[in-house]
Amino acid sequence: EIVLTQSPATLSLSPGERATLSCRASQSISSYLAWYQQKPGQAPRLLIYDASNRATGIPARFSGSGSGTDFTLTISSLEPEDFAVYSCQQRTNWPLTFGGGTKVEIK
C-alpha cells in the first residue's frame, strides 16, 4: 500500500498570505496525485488532478507541482473561503490512498 504523508498537519496563516502544503509518497507515483479541499459538513472538492491540472472551476490561485514522491499544493494568496482541510490522493495502485490532511486555519 502506498502511504501518503502530508505536512504540516496544521498551517496557521492570515488572509492574503501564501500557503504551501506538502504530500510525500512512500514510493514513486509518477504524476498520479490529486488534491481535495474539504470544509466542515461538506463533501470533498477536487482541486488538482495529475499533480498540476486544475479541475473545472478552480481559481488560478491554486496550483500543484511535483512528481515521483514529492508534491506541493500552493495557494498563492489565501482568501477567507480557503480555510479548510486539504488532502492528497494517489491513483497509481490499489488500494487508492489518501494523505492524512493538512488543516489551513486562520492565524
Add this chain to the structure above:
Amino acid sequence: EVQLVDSGGGLVQPGRSLRLSCAASGFTFDDYAMHWVRQAPGKGLEWVSGISWNSGTIGYADSVKGRFTISRDNARNSLYLQMNSLKTEDTALYYCAKDYYSGSGIYGPFDYWGQGTLVTVSS
C-alpha cells in the same frame, strides 16, 4: 448538473448488514467508474471500493475485502454497497464518488461526490 444522492445509512449492530445506495443524474452514468469513500468521525478519507463502468473491474480496500460488495445498475443509474459482518470500525460517513476519467480504469480522481450517508455500528 451532476448529482449524486447517497442513502441507506443508519444505526446497526455489529455483525449485521446494511446496503447503501447512490442515485446518479446529470451525466452518462455508464461511461464512468464509480467509487465509495468513507470518513470516520474526525478522521481522514479512506477509499473503500471502486467499480468500472461495465462492472468488469472491481477493487476493494483490504479493510473491507470479503465483507463488502460493490455493484451498479446502469439501467437505474445507481451504485450500491452491500456491507456484511459490520464492525464498530466501519462507523463512518460513506460517500459515493464519480471517477474523473471515462473508460475501464477505476483509479480516480473523484470529481463529484454525494452528500454522504452515515453508518453507525454499535451495540
